[in-house]
Amino acid sequence: MFELIGYIAGICTATSFIPQAIKTFRSKDVESLSLIMYLIFNFGMLCWVVYGIYLQSVQMVLFNVICLCFSLPILCMIIFFKSKK
């Protein structure tokens, strides 16, 4: 039961950035997104991946890599679209 909650938690936080990435890619609007948030968040995610590799936790590495796959493009879009203004 609790193991299931752990999996739901992992899936939710890993996939939560997908709708934001799609929205930002479509609208190209990054006005209300915080650059600092995505800088800190992506750096933190990278640290989680490194820590997960050290702990040899497949779930930890997997969930955080999935999360990075969507949060990193958002960061890139923020930098790209802000610089174009």
Added chain:
Amino acid sequence: MFELIGYIAGICTATSFIPQAIKTFRSKDVESLSLIMYLIFNFGMLCWVVYGIYLQSVQMVLFNVICLCFSLPILCMIIFFKSKK
């Protein structure tokens, strides 16, 4: 060394929503923020806290509660400011 990386990861992801919360509170602009992202993310964070309590991991509960303290207000602001339009 790797334990330190784990702590840095936790601190980064837990505090990353602070700049977004401040920015959104100041600007009241939620146009480019994804409601679905914050719904999924906050639900996931809540699951992490429950799972952390089950695992009796103080760090897990602490980091995720801090994260929730900032991501939940962002969700509320998105709902509030979108409904005012």
